[in-house]
Amino acid sequence: MPLVRSGRALFGAPSLLGGQAAKAGLSCASCHINGRGNPHFLLAGISAAPGTADITSSFFSAARGNANFDPATIPDLAMPGKIARAPQGRALEAFIRNLIVEEFGGSEPSAATLNALGAYVRAVEPCETEKRIARGIEDQLRAIDDGVIAAALMAERDDSAGVSVAVAGMRHELGLIAERYAGPDLARERAALLAMSRALQEIGNREDPARALSAWKAEFDRRLSDRLRRSAKRSLYDPDRLARSLR
Numbered sequence: 001m002p003l004v005r006s007g008r009a010l011f012g013a014p015s016l017l018g019g020q021a022a023k024a025g026l027s028c029a030s031c032h033i034n035g036r037g038n039p040h041f042l043l044a045g046i047s048a049a050p051g052t053a054d055i056t057s058s059f060f061s062a063a064r065g066n067a068n069f070d071p072a073t074i075p076d077l078a079m080p081g082k083i084a085r086a087p088q089g090r091a092l093e094a095f096i097r098n099l100i101v102e103e104f105g106g107s108e109p110s111a112a113t114l115n116a117l118g119a120y121v122r123a124v125e126p127c128e129t130e131k132r133i134a135r136g137i138e139d140q141l142r143a144i145d146d147g148v149i150a151a152a153l154m155a156e157r158d159d160s161a162g163v164s165v166a167v168a169g170m171r172h173e174l175g176l177i178a179e180r181y182a183g184p185d186l187a188r189e190r191a192a193l194l195a196m197s198r199a200l201q202e203i204g205n206r207e208d209p210a211r212a213l214s215a216w217k218a219e220f221d222r223r224l225s226d227r228l229r230r231s232a233k234r235s236l237y238d239p240d241r242l243a244r245s246l247r
């Protein structure tokens with residue numbers, strides 16, 4: 001489902017949101033992890049208890065911010081909520097559009113961007129067991145794949161702003177990978193990640209970003225994918241190492 005995968009990529013891209021949220025590196029996925037809730041979300045001035053957020057805060061948008069501090073529990077988007085999800089209706093897309101523009105001060109999203117986000121939110125489902133599992137390098141590599149799919153789809157629909165958001169989202173995901181490849185013996189992995197991120201930077205402005213991106217992705221896979229998989233045990237994707245580093 002390229003539309004759903006594109007939506008997932010945009011959902012994780014901070015530059016979809018404007019102003020303070022984007023600067024703080026917040027994306028839809030910061031609050032709705034994998035489209036679900038986030039019981040640990042805690043941001044001073046935005047949250048009351050962990051897992052809550054005031055999305056009408058003037059921190060995010062001077063235009064919309066109300067004077068009240070009224071955080072709500074971050075909802076699990078796999079569950080039915082206040083907003084109708086029927087695909088025939090466009091209530092979900094209208095809600096997401098308002099969220100981006102009015103609450104977060106982001107730029108007006110295109111129809112292609114809203115379609116992708118709506119398709120992703122509708123596709124979020126509860127899991128069979130609901131057992132929590134740690135994020136691994138494969139999940140992050142899939143997020144990079146999703147970014148390539150999103151940028152190609154946005155390019156096909158002549159949505160250059162959507163291409164930029166998708167590319168910025170990929171750079172954000174590369175940064176998240178680099179954070180986990182910590183320590184002196186993984187310096188080469190981090191340097192390669194940084195180089196691949198820099199190479200992405202100017203692709204968004206190209207005449208034909210889709211072609212440049214598939215060349216980029218081929219190089220990423222050749223230079224990095226397997227190397228990252230091989231050294232994942234030495235990175236903070238290893239649950240024991242992560243636990244030790246947080247002590």
Ligand code: HEC
Nearest residue numbers: 027028031053055072073074075080081082083096099100
């Ligand atoms: C700062 C945390 C935060 C961010 C970032 C965020 N949300 Fe939410 N979201 C919330 C909270 C809190 C609510 C509940 C608001 C309420 O009930 O008044 C909510 C509600 C929703 C709902 C309605 C669920 C229902 O009741 O049917 C949808 C859909 C949604 N968010 C999608 C998104 C999308 C798409 C993005 C990115 C454009 C996003 N959210 C970004 C915190 C966040």
